[in-house]
Amino acid sequence: MVKKNIILIIGQNKNDKLFKKSIELYLLRNDIRDIILVTWNSTDIEFVKNNTSIKKILVSNKKFDLSSEYQKYLYDIGIEYIDNNYKEENIFILKTRMDVFIGDHQLNYIFSQNYKVNLTRNTLFRYKIWIPWAHLTKPLY
Numbered sequence: 001m002v003k004k005n006i007i008l009i010i011g012q013n014k015n016d017k018l019f020k021k022s023i024e025l026y027l028l029r030n031d032i033r034d035i036i037l038v039t040w041n042s043t044d045i046e047f048v049k050n051n052t053s054i055k056k057i058l059v060s061n062k063k064f065d066l067s068s069e070y071q072k073y074l075y076d077i078g079i080e081y082i083d084n085n086y087k088e089e090n091i092f093i094l095k096t097r098m099d100v101f102i103g104d105h106q107l108n109y110i111f112s113q114n115y116k117v118n119l120t121r122n123t124l125f126r127y128k129i130w131i132p133w134a135h136l137t138k139p140l141y
Helices: 018-029 067-085 103-110
Strands: 006-008 032-040 052-061 090-097 128-132 137-139
Touching: 006 067, 018 032, 032 067, 052 067, 067 090, 090 103
Parallel strands: 006 032, 006 090, 032 052, 090 128
Antiparallel strands: 128 137
C-alpha cells in the first residue's frame, strides 16, 4: 500500500524566502500528493496565489492570547479539510509552517519511515502526522 503524503502548512508568512524555497521543493517531489496551506486571509501568499496545485484555505483573522492557540485553530481547520476531502486510508501528513524549510534529505527520511500503526476510522488518531521542530522530530500518532 502506497502512503499518500500530504503537506499541511499552517501559520503566517514570516520568512518569504523559506516559504518559496519550501514550496518549490514540495512541488518538485513525486512523493507529495497534495499541499494544503491554511493561513489568515491577510497573509502574504502572493508567490502561490495563482498556483492551483496548492489548496489554499484562507480564514479571517482572529485574536488569540497565545500563538499556540492560533496554531491549533489553523491546524484544526486543516485536519477538518483533510477529513472531508480524503476518504482513503494510509494518509501521512507532514504538518509544518510557512517559515520552516525541510530539505530533501530530511523529507526522504521522514517519508521513508514504515509506521506500522493500525489506524481505523474509529480510533482517536486517524492519520500519521509528523511534526518537525528544531529540538524534536518525532512522529505523532
